[in-house]
Amino acid sequence: MKSVGRHLVLELWGCRNLNSTGVVESALLEIVDALKLTLLAIQVHPFSPIGVTGVAIVSESHVVIHTWPELGYAAVDIFTCGDQRNPEDAVPVLRQYFAPERIQVMEMARGLIDAPTPRGEAAERVLVPNDLGSARG
Amino acid sequence: MKSVGRHLVLELWGCRNLNSTGVVESALLEIVDALKLTLLAIQVHPFSPIGVTGVAIVSESHVVIHTWPELGYAAVDIFTCGDQRNPEDAVPVLRQYFAPERIQVMEMARGLIDAPTPRGEAAERVLVPNDLGSARG
Numbered sequence: 183m184k185s186v187g188r189h190l191v192l193e194l195w196g197c198r199n200l201n202s203t204g205v206v207e208s209a210l211l212e213i214v215d216a217l218k219l220t221l222l223a224i225q226v227h228p229f230s231p232i233g234v235t236g237v238a239i240v241s242e243s244h245v246v247i248h249t250w251p252e253l254g255y256a257a258v259d260i261f262t263c264g265d266q267r268n269p270e271d272a273v274p275v276l277r278q279y280f281a282p283e284r285i286q287v288m289e290m291a292r293g294l295i296d297a298p299t300p301r302g303e304a305a306e307r308v309l310v311p312n313d314l315g316s317a318r319g
Numbered sequence: 320m321k322s323v324g325r326h327l328v329l330e331l332w333g334c335r336n337l338n339s340t341g342v343v344e345s346a347l348l349e350i351v352d353a354l355k356l357t358l359l360a361i362q363v364h365p366f367s368p369i370g371v372t373g374v375a376i377v378s379e380s381h382v383v384i385h386t387w388p389e390l391g392y393a394a395v396d397i398f399t400c401g402d403q404r405n406p407e408d409a410v411p412v413l414r415q416y417f418a419p420e421r422i423q424v425m426e427m428a429r430g431l432i433d434a435p436t437p438r439g440e441a442a443e444r445v446l447v448p449n450d451l452g453s454a455r456g
Binding site for chain 2: 186187189191193222223225227229235237239241243244246248250253255257259261263288290292293294295
């Protein structure tokens with residue numbers, strides 16, 4: 183079944199370097215590079231007393247890292263559209279920057295476009311609302 | 320089991336207004352308001368020929384909307400930490416702005432902190448790496 187994108191959900195435990203905005207920014211940029219994504223914007227915010235949120239908005243969707251240094255935990259989301267990208271290529275980068283003792287990974291197919299038709303065709307048909315033209319911003 | 324946050328993954332199909340940066344921005348701001356989140360930054364990017372990505376970075380994590388107007392599809396992620404927020408409160412806002420014909424929702428518990436101990440205690444223990452102090456950015 184065809185999908186719009188792949189969304190990798192990663193749970194990183196026993197991590198180091200979780201309270202550094204510089205490390206989170208570097209990790210985001212290296213993931214963008216490793217996956218050959220097109221960076222549109224990057225934002226990294228430190229929290230008080232500890233913790234960092236970093237978001238890379240890319241043409242192919244987004245990469246997000248939230249850290250809880252007090253737990254040794256980071257929540258990472260990598261959502262890529264387009265067949266060329268493999269979001270799993272981010273895992274070595276995350277290992278390099280945060281040295282997690284344990285990683286849990288779940289992958290979701292986002293935007294499953296259509297089930298095969300009764301005729302067995304791999305259907306490419308999609309619903310397009312009639313009023314899309316007037317909806318353009 | 321205690322978790323760091325709740326992550327709602329929403330698939331919206333048969334939507335309207337998907338190509339408007341203004342609508343996506345308004346929807347993000349109203350979700351932030353409905354969930355009583357603290358907005359840190361908002362970014363909305365139009366794509367060529369069509370499509371919009373909008374990201375609200377909040378103290379409590381993030382809200383993301385990616386739209387594919389040609390499919391009538393929007394991928395929405397709402398990740399909130401803290402017990403007070405109910406990410407499901409975003410659903411009426413999404414219905415109001417995009418009038419989806421169909422919504423699929425999945426909820427993930429992010430950062431499941433600990434399983435009950437063999438003694439049956441609801442454990443609050445967490446691993447804290449020794450070198451956290453030096454990891455601050």
